[in-house]
Amino acid sequence: MPDENFIQRLKNDIAARRQAGLGRELLPMTGHHGARVILDGQPHLNFSSNDFLGLAQDRDMAEKLAELCRRFGSGSGSSRLVTGTTRSTLEAEQALAEYFGYESCLILGSGFLANLTLIATLFSEKDTLLLDKRAHASTVAGVRHSRAGFHTFRHNRMGHLRKLLETYPAQAVLTESLFSMDGDSPDFNAVKCLKDEFGFLCIVDEAHAFGVLGEGGRGLAGGVADVAVGTLGKAFGMFGAFILCPAVVREHLIHFGQGFIYTTALPPWHGDMVLAMLERVRQCGEQREHLRRLGDLAREELSKTGLCIGGNAHILSLEVGDENRCQRLATKLREEGIVVFAARYPTVPLGQAILRVCLTAEHDVADVLRLRDALSSLIQKEST
Structure with missing residues (x-):
């Protein structure tokens, strides 16, 4: 058994988190139907899903997946460098590269793994990196694993980035096209001007934009990013992730990327499903337009709270501030049959807790108005 002092230290860490209003719980869902989930046996309106286009629940895609599982089985049985790469995997990588406008592509197991592997593999203690202060935890983990020197610039502040570039010659600048918690974007025209002037490698996490934003869902950083990271677990309705990059970067990752080399490959049918989902994403123009209009409406209506x-x-942050209050509001909303994620430290800075609202193509106007009314009522009760 571990030393008792060690066990007590773990318990104390957990207790301190809970006391600060930062406790985390797993919510056991027993079913999904569009924008609804089944929680505690009851349907709840769900504003916490990254299934932005509703493809994770697409019946035709589910039937195709079942057919592929019957043909190929459930798992790959090895890493990609052994027997885990199928012809359809390579075809999917080529199709993703062509659709999003990059030279090549490499599929990995998850978005976190993709960012971690990419950054930790490409850079070393010889390099200097500049990253947005609100960069995703996977980006931060990759930077730390790389042992590169790094500095953070104030969130989306291109003027501050310029000052850092003038002070610290950097090999790369890392940012996101749609930040996962804040729901905002950098000025990519300004990023391009800085890139042209200072000559850095531009790496952009497009996980929350691909499939939804830009022409045909091609994201916001095209023509600016040298390397982009996308996920298949959000708008694509699946799991896994991909790195879009120059061919030499792909080759380098295959030779040196530990997160690629030493992990079991995705199932043998995964490439076929990526190809099918990519075709569906191409056809989702109506869903993208619906999301755009719904986002405009939600910003207007939720501001009334x-x-x-x-x-x-399609990602909105409702600023609450206090962690305990944020968690209380999320709990009360759940009692009203609405699931909204309370984002607290360390997901967001301490004292800057938010209610994170994710809109999907499965939501409608009535759903947004229901959230507005429920939240307004709860806030009004707080003041009485």
Whole structure:
């Protein structure tokens, strides 16, 4: 058995988190149907899903997956460098590269793994990296594993980035096209001007934009990013992730990327499903337009709750501040049959807790108005 002091230290860490209003719980869902989930045996309106286009619940895709599982089985049985790469995997990588406008592509197991592997593999203690202060935890983990020197620039502040570039010659700048918590985007015209002037490698995490934003869902950083990371677990309705990059970067990752080399490959049918889902994403123009209109409506209506609203697309941040209050509001909303994620430290900075609202193509106007009314009522009760 581990030393008792060690066990007590773990218990104390957990207790301190809970006391600070930062406790985390797993919510056991027993079913999904469109924008609804079944929780505690009851349907709940779900504003916490990244299934932005509703493809994870697509019946035709589910039937195709079942057919592929019957043909190929459930697992690959080895890493990609052994027998885990199928012809359809390579075809899917080529199709993704062509659709999003990059030279090549490499599929990995998850978005976190993709960012971690990419950054930790490409850079070393010889390099200097600049990253947005709100960069995703996977980006931060990759930077730390790389042992490169790094500095953070204030969130989306291109003027501050310029000052850092003038002070610290950097090999790369890392940012996101749609930030996962804030729901906002950098000025990519300004990023391009800085890139042209200073000559850095531009790496952009497009996980929350691909499939939804830009022409045909091609994201926001095309023509600016040298390397982009996308996920298959959000708008694509699946799992896994991909790195879009120059061919030499792909080759380098295959030779040196530990997160690629030493992990079991995705199932043998995964490439076929990626190809099918990519075709569906191409056809989702109506869903993208619906999301755009719904986002505009949600920003207007949710501002009536009295909370400050951040975000300019399908992810909205409702600023609460206090962690305990944020968790209370999320719990009360769940009692009203609405699931909204309370994002607290360390997901967001301490004292800057938010209610994170994710809109999907499965939501409608009535859903947004129901959230507005429920939240307004709860906030009004707080003041009485």
